[in-house]
Each structure stands twice: as structure tokens, then as C-alpha cells.
Amino acid sequence: MALPRAQPAEILRAWQKDDLYEQKLAGSLAKFVSPQYVSKTVPVSSLLYKSLTTLQDLQTLGEEYSGIVQVDDTFHRLPSFFSRLLSIILSTFGEDITRRLLKNAEDKVVRSATLKPEAQNFFLIMLKAMGNITSKITSIHRALSYISGGPIQIGKSLMGIDYVHVRPAVAYHAHLRLLGFVTLVHAFLSCGHSIYQAKKHFEQMSDFPNEVDSSKSCVACLEEIVNPCVLQCGHFFCMQCCYGPLEICALCRTPFTKNTVVPLMNFAPGVH
Template sequence: MALPVAQPAEVLRAWQKDDLYEKQLADYIARLLPSHHAAKSVPISSILYKSFTTLKDLQTLGEEYSGIVQVNDSYYKLPSFSSRLLSIFLSAFGENFTRKLLRNAEKSIEKNGSLRPEAQNVFLVLLKALTSMIPQIISIHRALCYMNGGPIEIGKSMTGIDYVHVRPAAAAYYAHLRLLGVVTLIHSFMSCGQSFYQAKKYMDQMREIPNEVDSSKSCVACLEEMTQPCVLPCGHIFCMQCCYGALETCALCRSQFMKNNVVPLMNYYPGEFK
């Protein structure tokens, strides 16, 4: 007899516990690394934590707390070693790897002399919009998990990993979690729409003034002309509205930062030192 599929609330509870333990481990690792390599503590902690649990066919601390176990799409067997290894890689490096692919695609388009300038601008802006929507794509996946169940991490979904409940009685489906999923989904789609709107607005500006628009003077987070530039601890520069607003990690290198570490640049104008 097959075990019951894990309820979304149990999967979420396990993910929250594991995320807490990984962040604590990342803090310890960051203290051992030089300051300019501190950002690497996050993927290192994720790999170490999952290598000693998931990769060895053991429950993580969060999964043990919630009483759930990883299974493959048959719901009868544990995931294969290759599936678990790939899910760990995607969890640790998937987002950064995707961003690098998009940046490489931007560079390829910039160097492609066979494309017309108008088409080149369209592709570049769409790629920038897609890059800015990566957090929203993650949120959409998470919202669907709140509503329909399944693993919170995209890497597990891509490798066919799911969860079953191993305790005698499965937890009830919480109505408020479904509501949270709906609200998260609406907010994510609105954010994606805003990114496309900003991309279209930027394309219209380039179409109207094709020789005067300088992308080096635009904030890569909101795709608008940079006003009141601020620098993050990692060295990347964004407009003040983004730094003190929606951004929680650097849009370029994904380094986490605190709002009180943002430094306004009073006499700096983007592009003036080119």
C-alpha cells in the first residue's frame, strides 16, 4: 500500500526548518572565509547540508521534523542517486547558472553583427526583463506548491522528486496556505507584468532616441534611468529606489545585503568615466 502524499503544509514546514539550518551553517562558514568570498558560504552550506543528508538517502532535519520522505515520481521508491545529486546542484547553483546563461546570451547578441539594431535592442531588453523576473518565477513555483503540493525547491520538481508522509495520520490541508498561494501567485504575476512594462517602456525610449540611450546609465534592476545611485557591499551600483525598496539581494551577483550597508553616491553619475 502506497504511503499518503505529503501535504503542502508539511513540505513547507520541512523546507523552512532546513532553510534555517542552512543559513546558520552559512553564517559559520562565512566567518572562516575572507570577506570578499563571504557570498560563497550560501551555496557551500547548501551542498554540505544536503550531501550529508539527501545524498546519503537520509532525511534532512526538516523532513524528520515534519515526518516526510523524498520519493521519485512512482511514490514507491527513493529517488535515484543521480536525481538527488542533480537536485542538490540545481538548489545551490541553479539561479546563478541561469543568470550567467542570460548574461552570456546578452553578450552574444551584442557581438552579433548580423542582427539589425532594432532587433538587437528588443532581444537585449527582453533578456534583461527575463533576468529581473527570476525571483518572480521562483515565487510562482512556490505559490503553486502552496496550492497543489510538491517540493518547494524547483530543482526537486525538475528532477521528479516528491514527498510522502510516513507518520500514521497525514496532516490536514490548511485552507490559509492555499490562500497564501493565491496571493503569492497574483503578486508574482503583477511583478512579471511590471517587468514587461518596464521593458516595453525602455524599448520605446530606444526606438525614439536610438543614438542617445546609454544602457550604462540605466539601473539593471528596474531598467529605468539611474537616479540617486547607491553602491552595495558587493560593489554593484543600482538606483536608490531599488536599493532601499524591493531588492534584498544584488540583482547581478545575488549577494545578500542589509539596507543599512547601502552607500549613496552623492557625486557619481553613471557612465561618466567610460
Template sequence: MALPSAQPAEVLRAWQKDDLYEKQLADRVAKLLPSQHTSKAIPLCSVIFKSFTTLRDLQTLGEEYSGIVQVDDSYNKLPSFTSRLLSILLSAFGETFTRNLLRNLEKKVERNGTLTPEAQNLFLLMLKTIGNILPQIESVHRAMCYINGGPLQIGKSLTGINYVHVRPAAAAFYSHLRLLGIVQLLHAFISCGQTLYNAKKHMDQMNEMPNEVDSCKSCVACLEEMIQPCVLLCGHIFCMNCCYGPLESCALCRTPFMKNNVVPLMNYYPSEF
């Protein structure tokens, strides 16, 4: 007979306990690492912590505290080794891997000479928008877990891992968690809507940009008045703040450039043309 499903509050309590232990371990490990690698302590310690518990078919400290056990989607067996390993890697490195993938795709789009500038701008805007809504995807997943139950980590959900009680749970009605889930769900949808609205607004602004800069008094990269204009090797002109700031390729023709190749224009004013 299948054991009863774990309540959302028990899953949340177990996750909070494990997160606390992992951060305490990461604080100690970070002191042993060089300063440029301290950010890697948290995912590294998460893998270490779960390798000695979940990967060995043991309860984590949080799961033991809450009296819950991981099971597969049949609710009758422990998850397979492959599912447990994949869930650990996804939980620790899933978001980092996704962001690196998006950045690599952006660089490939920028270097693609077969795409028109309009198509490049569209693809780049889509990739940046996906990157901006990644945190909201996690919020939506967590909100649904508060409402319907299930693991809080997306990696566990993707690999079909769930939780059951192994000892009698206290009878309680977790209405406050359902309410929290609804509020978090609304907040995530509003944030996603705002991100999509900003993306559409930015696309409309790019569609209104002129094809050449020297016919306009403003910088097409930042849409501000061009102060201290600089010319790139491709011949397009932008303000100095953009050339020596966030730009890595021409905003019009997407030609990559190095900062030391930017040429400041002396005694040049766009209004003269």
C-alpha cells in the same frame, strides 16, 4: 501500497527547518572565507548539508522533524542517486547558473556584428526581461505547491522528486496555505505583468530614438538633457554620467568601449546643431 502524500504544511515546515540549519552553517563558514567569497557560503553549505543527508538516502533534519521522506514520481521508491544529485545542484546553483547564462548571451549579442542595432536592442531587452522575472517564476512555483502540494524547490520538481508521510500526520485543513498560495500567485502575475509592461514601454522609447545623437538635445541612453557631453571612438555622443556609468557599449551601434577611451567635449552644446 503507496504511502500518503505529504501535506503542504509539513513540506513547508521541513523546508524552513533545513533552511535555518543551512544558514546557521553558512554563517560559521562565512567567517572562515575571504570577504569577497562570503556570498558563496550559502550555496556551498546547502550542498554540504544535503550531501550528508539527501545524497546518502537519509532524511534531512527538517524532513525527520516533519515525518516526511523523498520519493520518486511512483511514490513507491526512493529517488535515484542521479535525481537527488541533480536536484541538489539545481537548488543551490540553478538561479546563479541561469543569470550567468543570460549575461553571457547579452555579451554575445552586443559583440555580434551581423545584427542590426534594432535587433540587438530587441534581443537584449528580451534577455533582461527574462532575468527580471526569474524570481517571479520561483514565486509561481511555490504558490502552486501551497495550493496543490509538492516540493517547494524547483530543482526537486524538475527531477520528479516528491514527499510522502512515514508516520501519521495530524488531521488538519490547511486552508490558510491555500489562501497564501493564491495571494502569492496573484502577486507574481502582477509583478510579471509590470515587468513586461516596462519592457514594452522601454522598447517603444527605443523605437522613437533618433539614429544619430547630434540631432537631439537629449542623451539617447538615459533620455535626459545632455550635460557634459562625451564622444566615444565610434563617434556617437552621450552624457558623461552614461559614458562613465552603466554603458559598456555604444547604445546606438553597440561598439564596445573602455572608460579611458571616452573623450569629454569642451564647449560643445547639442543645441548648436
């Protein structure tokens, strides 16, 4: 006879407990590293904690506290080592890996000598929008787990891992379902706003793809221009982009060097 599927409240309680222990471990590790590496202690502590528990076919402290156990999609067997390993990697580094891939794709589009300016602008805007939506995917998945159950970590869901009770379960907490719907609505609204902003930027760029950029937005980072600079080709960008990774004009693909960038004082693009 299969054990009953774990309820969302118990899964959430276990996740909160494990997150607390991971934070404490990260705080302890931070005492032994230089300040520049403190931010790295968070993923390292998560990887270490899960490797000593989940990867060893053991319950985490949070799972033991809530009386739940990880199982595969049959609900009769423990997850395979390969499934557990991939779920740990995806849960710990999945969002960071996705952002790095999108950033590399943006750099390749900017440096491309074959794409037309219109296509370049379109891909840059889409990649920027995808980057904004990435963080919302985690929120959507968490909301769905509040509503219908299942693991909170998206890595476990991708690998077909779920939870069952090994002790009598407590009553289902109805407020989690409401929280799930609210979180879901907020995440969808945020995604819609990102898509709307991408559409708005693309419409602005399509109006003057090869003319001097008079928009208030920097084509490279798609943010409002701060400390405007002008290139030899006549296009405006913010100083952070000109003196940062940008090596060719994102509008006309004209190469430039940092010493040819002209900072503009007391000038606001789009104001005539």
C-alpha cells in the same frame, strides 16, 4: 499500499527547518573565510548539507522532524541518485546559472557586429526582462506548492521528486492555500510589470535607433542614466556602463576606448 502524499504544511515546515540549519552552517563557515568570500558560504553550506543527507538517501533534519520522505513520481520508490544529484544542483545554483547565461547572452549581443541596432536593442531589452522575471519563477512555483502540494524547491519538481508521509499527518492548513493565491497574484503582477517596462523601453528605442539618444534611460543597462557620459558617436550612457563592460556603442556599434568617454557634469539627458 502506497503511503499518503505529504501535505503542503508538512513540506513547508520541513523546508523551514532545513533552511534554518543551512543558515547556521553558513554562519559557522563564515567564521573561517575572509570577508570577500562570506557570500559564498550560503550556497556552499546548502550543497554540503544536502550532500550529507539527501544525496546519501537519508532524511534531512527538517524531513525527519515533519515525518516526510522523498519519493519519485511513482510514490513507491526512493529517487535515483542521478535525480537527487541534479535536484541539489538546480536548487542550489539554478537561479545563479540562469542569470550568468543571460548576462553572457547580453554581452554577446552587445559585441555582435552582424545584428542591426533595432535587433540589438530588442534582444537586450528581452534579456533584461527575462532576468527580472527569473526570480519570480521561484515565487510562482512556491505558490503552486502551497496550493496543491509538492516540493518547494523547483529543482525537485523538475526531477519528478515528491514527498510522502511516514507518520500520521496533521490537518491541512487552509491559510497556506490563501497564501499561495496571494503569492501567485503578486508574482504574476511583477512579471507583467517587467514585460510592460520592456515594451516601453523598446518603443522608446524604436523612435530613435540611429539618432543621438535623448532618452532618460541607458540603453546598455535599461536603467535611468546616472552620471551621464557621451561617446564619440554622440550617444549617451551612464558612467557605470561606459567604464564597465561596454566596449562598443549599444546603439550604433561604434567601438570606443575608455579614455575617449566624456563625463557630462550638470547635464540631464532628455532635458532641453
